[in-house]
Amino acid sequence: xxxxxxxxxxxxxxxxxxxxxxxxxxxxxxxxxxxxxxxxxxxxxxxxxxxxxxxxxxxxxxxxxxxxxxxxxxxxxxxxxxxxxxxxxxxxxxxxxxxxxxxxxxxxxxxxxxxxxxxxxxxxxxxxxxxxxxxxxxxxxxxxxxxxxxxxxxxxxxxxxxxxxxxxxxxxxxxxxxxxxxxxxxxxxxxxxxxxxxxxxxxxxxxxxxxxxxxxxxxxxxxxxxxxxxxxxxxxxxxxxxxxxxxxxxxxxxxxxxxxxxxxxxxxxxxxxxxxxxxxxxxxxxxxxxxxxxxxxxxxxxxxxxxxxxxxxxxxxxxxxxxxxxxxxxxxxxxxxxxxxxxxxxxxxxxxxxxxxxxxxxxxxxxxxxxxxxxxxxxxxxxxxxxxxxxxxxxxxxxxxxxxxxxxxxxxxxxxxxxxxxxxxxxxxxxxxxxxxxxxxxxxxxxxxxxxxxxxxxxxxxxxxxxxxxxxxxxxxxxxxxx
Amino acid sequence: xxxxxxxxxxxxxxxxxxxxxxxxxxxxxxxxxxxxxxxxxxxxxxxxxxxxxxxxxxxxxxxxxxxxxxxxxxxxxxxxxxxxxxxxxxxxxxxxxxxxxxxxxxxxxxxxxxxxxxxxxxxxxxxxxxxxxxxxxxxxxxxxxx
Numbered sequence: 196x197x198x199x200x201x202x203x204x205x206x207x208x209x210x211x212x213x214x215x216x217x218x219x220x221x222x223x224x225x226x227x228x229x230x231x232x233x234x235x236x237x238x239x240x241x242x243x244x245x246x247x248x249x250x251x252x253x254x255x256x257x258x259x260x261x262x263x264x265x266x267x268x269x270x271x272x273x274x275x276x277x278x279x280x281x282x283x284x285x286x287x288x289x290x291x292x293x294x295x296x297x298x299x300x301x302x303x304x305x306x307x308x309x310x311x312x313x314x315x316x317x318x319x320x321x322x323x324x325x326x327x328x329x330x331x332x333x334x335x336x337x338x339x340x341x342x343x344x345x346x347x348x349x350x351x352x353x354x355x356x357x358x359x360x361x362x363x364x365x366x367x368x369x370x371x372x373x374x375x376x377x378x379x380x381x382x383x384x385x386x387x388x389x390x391x392x393x394x395x396x397x398x399x400x401x402x403x404x405x406x407x408x409x410x411x412x413x414x415x416x417x418x419x420x421x422x423x424x425x426x427x428x429x430x431x432x433x434x435x436x437x438x439x440x441x442x443x444x445x446x447x448x449x450x451x452x453x454x455x456x457x458x459x460x461x462x463x464x465x466x467x468x469x470x471x472x473x474x475x476x477x478x479x480x481x482x483x484x485x486x487x488x489x490x491x492x493x494x495x496x497x498x499x500x501x502x503x504x505x506x507x508x509x510x511x512x513x514x515x516x517x518x519x520x521x522x523x524x525x526x527x528x529x530x531x532x533x534x535x536x537x538x539x540x541x542x543x544x545x546x547x548x549x550x551x552x553x554x555x556x557x558x559x560x561x562x563x564x565x566x567x568x569x570x571x572x573x574x575x576x577x578x579x580x581x582x583x584x585x586x587x588x589x590x591x592x593x594x595x596x597x598x599x600x601x602x603x604x605x606x607x608x609x610x611x612x613x614x615x616x617x618x619x620x621x622x623x624x625x626x627x628x629x630x631x632x633x634x635x636x637x638x639x640x641x642x643x644x645x646x647x648x649x650x651x652x653x654x655x656x657x658x659x660x661x662x663x664x665x666x667x668x669x670x671x672x673x674x675x676x677x678x
Numbered sequence: 679x680x681x682x683x684x685x686x687x688x689x690x691x692x693x694x695x696x697x698x699x700x701x702x703x704x705x706x707x708x709x710x711x712x713x714x715x716x717x718x719x720x721x722x723x724x725x726x727x728x729x730x731x732x733x734x735x736x737x738x739x740x741x742x743x744x745x746x747x748x749x750x751x752x753x754x755x756x757x758x759x760x761x762x763x764x765x766x767x768x769x770x771x772x773x774x775x776x777x778x779x780x781x782x783x784x785x786x787x788x789x790x791x792x793x794x795x796x797x798x799x800x801x802x803x804x805x806x807x808x809x810x811x812x813x814x815x816x817x818x819x820x821x822x823x824x
Contacts (some may be wrong), residue, residue: 497819
């Protein structure tokens, strides 16, 4: 990697990228394949916290994210500030969004439609799955058409999963994830450590072990601890990224800009720059994340090959999705948390299922500029669209788990945070309904792309990261490729 | 990239070999107050088992060194209360208390995963706490093909 000082960064570049997480780096991955001679500057607010540093310190960043915003909501919000962004802290679940996720308004009359379809993203999903690479099963085509075979074999499911999958009509599948099942290029295989934000073997994809070709590209320069405050606009074009380092102001000029901070700071920087569009800083949120604990009678759990083994899609796309959100069950094989069953001799007769529940993004929830130094995050809490769905999902569990010797099912808690910031710079067809278009280009300032999960117009049903990466690769291809 | 291995923290463990074997909550496995409370809670939970006390001391020290500040704060408060009512009395008094249950579950789970409890030849063999595993801790995980 070629790091530069702030003074060296205050130059003129072909491309200036703000932030270095999934959205930014997958954009650059494709962009540099198409335009390898472009001079690229990455401005990263955080430091370069190496993988070894993270393992030693047992944290992903030296910046406590709660000091970077004012939270005026009942929920918590988490992210990683540092080179590589959330590639450091993520747990690597890598399912595609479901085809129905892209057409919620058309199919069910709620939320919004995306300006891209599942089919539009299939080629880019495949590219990302091969870059990371993703380990997954070969039977997902029925739910996610065009999946085919994953580059790595799937993780071993638990014996509880095997029993559920023996049930006729099941929708229970091994979760695709970017944790290796086979060693590759010096990276070890997943050892089911159940602490994936500090993956001890290198099995989990991160920017450092999977996108070094981008970070170390001959024409890429990286300036860390560069806090971008705003973008300068002139004659409808973004001209400069204004940033501070060590209390001094600098500006990096460029022909093209990629804003890939995160769901809090993308809209914050847009607002500070006077860059508008419908929904800048609004429609912000994340899925509801709940935990259910199941006591088993005689069945020994925790024999899967990774931290979460299967997901169950039986309540993803239902006829009632107009009234209650998609719910997806994740079958946990995490032996550390919440811990073993507290009954002598029956320690393993316990299964935890976590549930992701879709909510409708509300225009009133978002990132606000109150004139202070920090963005203010306001969120009113989950709507009945999510809470009703959670109730229904828990109610459906006895039937879902009928193949298992279940003693009891207890809804345990709704977690305060999921870690999937979404919305706040949504994509859509026109500036009347969104901030960016299907190519992630700002509707008015056409030399500005806003990448990452902030562009999502709806939450979707499953983990958003693979889709954010695929959207970035598609955008880069359409922006830099032959017209 | 440097890899963490289970042996990485071996230097912390010194020469904890076979030593005193305790049976029952009356044994004092450690000298510090917080350490003593945690050791007693383990002994109370496994009152019918025999545990090598010297290795339990090491486990408790490792548990404390790996715990987050919230867990330590919670354990310190429990230690103070246990001075008044005893470990067993506190355990009974807090039945059904979610935060206590979560804390105890975490402690017991770590004890089970950082000892030879699941690997012992028989239940009569004293439990030995081994090197703090820290990573790759699931002894039941299957990595072979289905």
